[in-house]
Amino acid sequence: MNAPQKTPALDFPAFAKGLYIGGDWRAAKSGKTINVTDPSSEAVLAAVADAGLEDAAAAVDAAAAAARGWRQTPPRQRSEILRRCFELMIARADMLARLISHENGKALRDARGEVAYAAEFFRWNAEEAVRISGEYGLAPSGANRIIVDYQPMGIAVLITPWNFPAAMATRKIAPALAAGCTVILKPATETPLTAYALADLFAEAGVPPGVVNVLTTSTPGPVTNAMLADPRVRKLSFTGSTGVGRALLSEAGKNVISCSMELGGNAPFVVFDDADLELALDGVMVAKMRNAGEACTAANRIYVQSGIHDAFAEGLAKRMAALKVGEGVDEATECGPMITRKAVEKIDRLVSDAVGRGAKITCGGKKGEGTGFFYPPTVITDVPDDSEMVREEIFGPVAPLYRFETEEEAIERANDTEYGLAAYVFTRDIGRGLRVAGGIEAGMIALNRGLVSDPAAPFGGVKQSGLGREGGQHHGIAEYMEAKYIAASI
Ligand code: NAD
Numbered sequence: 001m002n003a004p005q006k007t008p009a010l011d012f013p014a015f016a017k018g019l020y021i022g023g024d025w026r027a028a029k030s031g032k033t034i035n036v037t038d039p040s041s042e043a044v045l046a047a048v049a050d051a052g053l054e055d056a057a058a059a060v061d062a063a064a065a066a067a068r069g070w071r072q073t074p075p076r077q078r079s080e081i082l083r084r085c086f087e088l089m090i091a092r093a094d095m096l097a098r099l100i101s102h103e104n105g106k107a108l109r110d111a112r113g114e115v116a117y118a119a120e121f122f123r124w125n126a127e128e129a130v131r132i133s134g135e136y137g138l139a140p141s142g143a144n145r146i147i148v149d150y151q152p153m154g155i156a157v158l159i160t161p162w163n164f165p166a167a168m169a170t171r172k173i174a175p176a177l178a179a180g181c182t183v184i185l186k187p188a189t190e191t192p193l194t195a196y197a198l199a200d201l202f203a204e205a206g207v208p209p210g211v212v213n214v215l216t217t218s219t220p221g222p223v224t225n226a227m228l229a230d231p232r233v234r235k236l237s238f239t240g241s242t243g244v245g246r247a248l249l250s251e252a253g254k255n256v257i258s259c260s261m262e263l264g265g266n267a268p269f270v271v272f273d274d275a276d277l278e279l280a281l282d283g284v285m286v287a288k289m290r291n292a293g294e295a296c297t298a299a300n301r302i303y304v305q306s307g308i309h310d311a312f313a314e315g316l317a318k319r320m321a322a323l324k325v326g327e328g329v330d331e332a333t334e335c336g337p338m339i340t341r342k343a344v345e346k347i348d349r350l351v352s353d354a355v356g357r358g359a360k361i362t363c364g365g366k367k368g369e370g371t372g373f374f375y376p377p378t379v380i381t382d383v384p385d386d387s388e389m390v391r392e393e394i395f396g397p398v399a400p401l402y403r404f405e406t407e408e409e410a411i412e413r414a415n416d417t418e419y420g421l422a423a424y425v426f427t428r429d430i431g432r433g434l435r436v437a438g439g440i441e442a443g444m445i446a447l448n449r450g451l452v453s454d455p456a457a458p459f460g461g462v463k464q465s466g467l468g469r470e471g472g473q474h475h476g477i478a479e480y481m482e483a484k485y486i487a488a489s490i
Helices: 051-072 074-089 093-104 108-129 167-179 192-205 220-229 240-252 277-293 306-321 339-356 407-414 432-441
Strands: 019-021 024-026 034-038 046-051 133-136 144-152 157-161 184-186 210-212 233-239 257-260 267-271 299-305 360-363 378-381 398-404 424-425 445-449 483-486
Touching: 019 051, 024 360, 051 157, 051 184, 051 220, 074 093, 074 108, 074 167, 074 192, 074 233, 093 108, 093 192, 093 267, 108 277, 144 184, 144 306, 157 167, 167 192, 167 233, 167 398, 184 192, 184 220, 192 210, 220 240, 233 240, 240 257, 267 277, 267 407, 277 299, 277 306, 277 398, 277 424, 299 306, 299 407, 299 424, 306 360, 306 378, 306 398, 339 360, 339 378, 339 398, 398 407, 407 432, 432 445
Parallel strands: 157 184, 157 233, 184 210, 233 257, 267 299, 267 424, 299 398, 378 398, 424 445
Antiparallel strands: 019 024, 019 210, 034 046, 133 144, 144 483, 360 378
């Protein structure tokens, strides 16, 4: 009988070869580096290059040099290259999942889910790359033809957060490449190794040098502003907090750069009396606990109608208390650590504030001591509406419950936020479900389910949760294309 295969240890420094510019790996001009830490063990995994302004200029030069060749590459060829990126990601799925789990801390099962989701953006956009078509029609006056051609915008700067290090990158790179744009990816400083592991597979997949460039920096503000000030850059796609998004929008305004913004969320999760209780509990565990609550779509305010409230609260506390907390890479872990100690302190502050105002903790509620940035799965009931966690993203494994009486009240309270990303509704009454889905101000509604994300569907927010959409049949690619209208007399 064969002995069980031992999983090889990851060589983290091997992913930190330097900045990826023009198909080459190079050190930052300053020679400086940034340490990458494992949030489970607090061990330093590797040190990545710390790009400055000269490196950013070199990345824009490389993207510009590759732009013409890439936009002239036939769609079928672009499609096949994207398809190879998908295949290589799947072939390396186990390694990528373990890498994500180490540098982000998320449970391996969540990391595996992320890799599958991230890879799907390459497959989906490979299929879409050959379906970009224009329009042809007769002007109403009959004087001329109206021809509309869709063209790549040009060089795109892509900025991503740490909570989905692979998926947030591929959700931008894949449609940009399908559209014919060249890109510079600036991943989050906390999770750069995954981005560099992706960069490693691009050349192998046949992505020409300079089409994708990756740089990490400890000074994202000046480095990004310098790239946005370069007139060759025509697109900014950002995923991150609303605060940074606002600052980038005003910076991009100086050169009138097209912006796609995937920003923060404050998702309401609404459970009506007639909901299937077990289904709603299954749903809230996904909506709240995927990535240990570190998701922009995470259920942040759980509104439960009074008739089902107590049974729901009891069921949720039971499920949350049973979750196994541990190191991300441990196969048994269901809830890994938070990204940083600062994140744990923020969660602790929000919980203390709610408790100080009269909320009751029914499970968890006490931050971890010792090594790693841990916070336990927590359920809080009777949270007053003036608590800070009603307005702020918790971004952690804390489920606050609020009681409501009527449908109108549920919609009104769900909408009482500056955000509008995702929302969840549980009811057996399909008419009510669709009515409430129509009334809630959010870009995405999950009806009787805890997950909305799908590369085949348009992902994005309204209000201060963002501008534009990623994924979907045409939405994702359209963000990287300009419509060119030709008035033709024939
Ligand atoms: P963040 O805004 O702090 O950072 C996001 C990225 O922006 C990082 O790469 C960071 O280095 C960079 N950055 C920071 N300051 C910058 C500046 N001045 N100029 C240019 N770039 C700058 O967000 P985060 O803490 O990494 O991620 C969590 C946030 O992201 C949450 O608010 C979450 O809701 C949001 N998010 C949204 C989506 C979505 O699709 N809407 C998805 C995931 C995360």
